[in-house]
Amino acid sequence: MKQDDQAGPIIVFDAECILCSANAQFVLRHDHARRFRLASMQKATGAAxxxxxxxxPANPESxxxxxxxxxLKDSDAVLAIYAGLGWPWKTIAVLRxxxxxxxxxxxxxLARNRYRFFGRRETCWVPSPGDADRVL
Structure with missing residues (x-):
């Protein structure tokens, strides 16, 4: 685990949550520097x-x-994600x-009500083959 930590920030998210999965896909699409890696809370690395x-990990609120x-957790984590994506997304960090x-x-x-507002996937979201190396 320590070796993975040195390769850059890891975003741990809920892969069954439709909003969370959409955000993970957004990060993969807009993180041109490939700064972030992702780990689902449903998998061993994310749960650990x-x-x-x-x-x-069975009842996270962030x-x-x-x-x-x-x-980083809560709103600090969300703002750090957008700050790390570069222009124009980093402008959202002014909400700090x-x-x-x-x-x-x-x-x-919002996190407590994510399933009610956005829904829940039957199965965890799976990245495209081109991004599989960034999902732990």
Missing amino acids: LYRRFGID LIIVDGDAV FIPRFLRDPAYRW
């Missing part, structure tokens, strides 16, 4: 990363970004000026 940072020993005590409750509310 959640547990490593004290999050129950996607996380793991970069070495550092972790909104205090976290306002951003995070809104993020957590």
Whole structure:
């Protein structure tokens, strides 16, 4: 696991959630620098990363970004993803000026209700062969 951590940030997401899977596909499509890797919370690597940072992989309320020993979650993680994608997506990072005590409750509310609002896949999303090396 440590060796993988050195290769760049890992986004751990819910591959059964339609919104989360769409966001993962968006990252793969727009991350031209190939900075981010992805790990589904339903697979061993993603579940282990959640547990490593004290999050129950069976009931997470946030996607996380793991970069070495550092972790970002909630709205900080989402904003870091868009900041890492480059122009024009990095402009979304200006939302960091909104205090976290306002951003995070809104993020957590959406995360708790993600299946109700956006639906749930019967099976986990699978990347295209061209992106398979970026999904752990």
